[in-house]
Amino acid sequence: MSRYFLKTLREAPAEAELPSHRLLLRAGLVMPLAAGLYCFTPLGWRAMRRVEELVREEMNRAGAQELRLPALQPVELWEQSGRNEIFGDVLYRVSDRRERDFVLAPTHEEAVSALAASQVQSYRDLPVTLYQFQQKFRDEPRPRGGLIRLREFCMKDAYSFDPDWETLDESYRAMFDAYARIFARAEVPAVPVEADSGAIGGKDSQEFIYLNENGEDEVLLCSSCGYAANAEKATFRAEPPVAAEPAPVERVDTPGVGTIASLAAFLGVEERQTVKAVFYAADGEPVFVAIRGDLEVNETKLRNLLKAVELEPMDDAAVARHGLVAGSASPVGLEGLRVVADTSATEAVNLVGGANEPDAHLLNVNYGRDWTATLVDDIALAEGGHRCLSCEGTLDVRSGMELGHVFKLGSTYAEALDVRYLDDEGERHHAVMGCYGIGVDRLLAAVLEANHDEDGIIWPATLAPFDVHVVVLGGDKPEVKEALGEVEAALEAAGLEALVDDRDESPGAKFKDADLLGMPVRLTVSPRALGQGGIELQARASGEREVVPLGEVVGRIRERGA
RNA sequence: CGGGGUGUAGCUCAGCCAGGUAGAGUGCUUCGUUCGGGACGAAGAGGUCCCCGGUUCAAAUCCGGGCACCCCGACCA
Helix, strand or coil: CCCCCCCCCCCCCCCCCCCCHHHHCCCCCCEEECCCCCEEEEHHHHHHEEEEEEEHHHHHCCCCCCCCCCCEEEHHHHHCCCCCCHHHHHHHECCCCCCEEEECCCCHHHHHHHHHHHHCCEECCCEEEEEEEEEEEECCCCCCCCCCCCCCCEEEEEEEEEECHHHHHHHHHHHHHHHHHHHHHHHCCCCEEEECCCCCCCCCCEEEEEEECCCCCEEEEEECCCCCCCCCCCCCECCCCCCCCCCCCCECCCCCCHHHHHHHHHCCCCCCHHEEEEEECCCCCEEEEEEEEECCCCCCCCCHHCCCCEECCHHHHHHHHHCCCCCCCCCCCCCCCCCEEEEHHHCCCCCEECCCCCCCCEEEECCCCCEEECCEECCEEECCCEEEECCCCEEEEEEEEEEEEEEEEEEEEHHHHCEEEECCCCEECCEEEEEEEEEHHHHHHHHHHCCCEEEEEEECCCCCCCCCCCCHHHHHCHHHHHHHHHHHHHHHHCCCEEEECCCCHHHHHHHHHHHHHHHCCCECCCEEEECCCCEEEEEECCCCCEEHHHHHHHHHHCCCCC
């Protein structure tokens, strides 16, 4: 370590708040270069390589084949798939000396499809799963949390090509199982949850979420039946509507009432007896959304339903232009606007709705009789405390980090980039694709979030940058020198990698650094330990300590699973 | 893109309100002592006080404009 390119910090820089971010900086694994961009030091890079190697082992075990695609890609490829526009500002754009336009790829469905299109000809070439480790570039609006959200990061991205949806199920399952093994071996408790599959379409989509309060994603979990879903996707059972016979519409004055809460209080009804209006602009087109008053709109569900790329709240000018009365808007008597209704608002009877004039509302509004919608579907947002749709349980809301995503894509890219094959009857079909991603940097951060104590990192043995941390005390004494030489030789012969702290530091400083850096096993070579008959061995996780005769050191390390 | 915060030594921060020689701890260098849980003493190196402009005899400090970074939100295949 006296010559190792590493500096630890006694205190973490002020900008770091998350435990993983603080540890990365304190242990000297990374150095920030700019927002969302990090340098990895030799030690940090070793850690990354260990994570990468673990992922690679499981990909290979699952039968996937590693390849390499370029990060720099012609913009035409992205125009072909239509994602030049969909990604928009997220794409880093560059041009070459001839002023041709390129992008730094944020993901590789296009490139891998182009490659597959050139290679796949027959059903005999399928199925195949290809993967790579490659830097992705995304101009994120807000990088954050050290390695949690980066602008340049390493992703393990895999893509499967199958002849049909049935065999895709098998390819998908193989990746799903590989992911479960990866997170288990990395000692990060990630749970699979149902996820939104986005505007691209596709079928099943699941995310592996590490439940952690510092995560950016929200998931809903049912402790009774095990249902788990990303908040964007989650379904639930709304409170049943209040039962009643339809009554005639009646106008009431509601002076100063402009919110559902105040409306319900003013009239002495429950919020689920009201209908709420929310206005959006979907790709610039105005949309009037009606949902029961006790529920919120899930904008992801709405965006998917409308097949919109962009969905924003309607701005005040547009609200006025369409003659909408905020606070008392109503789908009743509404003309010239696309109306989308949540199922909840169409099933309930005798709701209180707006009157489309200030300080007034309508009683006994009923779907079908008084108003209709262009589209009716589930567009409600599941929240903690809601009832599970699958059982009698209650949903809990938790935050978490998305570490991996597995996704049955279908043929969207195969069609855009012409990945076709001939079946055994000579008929041409598009391949059916799946895609599978793991953020390697983020996984490294998650490993630290899940494996540390107040003294520092506690590396899982499979991911530790070094197997053993050797603290040398009294290194100028001949018996210590001799013992150190023998220990180093034994470790090397056993294939164990060691970080040897031969610095001229006080014992306390060396022990503190050993705890911070967190290798699974610490060996102390010192006059005291030699006097007690050998080398001191301490396990980082348990803190258990023992003095082991020199010849048995490797054996004891092996027994401890390093 | 909206809201909040911060920019002074490698790191953590004080100084700014009330303008007047740029500071502490830690880290770094050297010497000595010490040597099993961030040792002690001494000497030293290290600064465009984020940038540009303004006010002033004088700006880290006051004023204006920018930039960067962090946090919250929006966004996130």
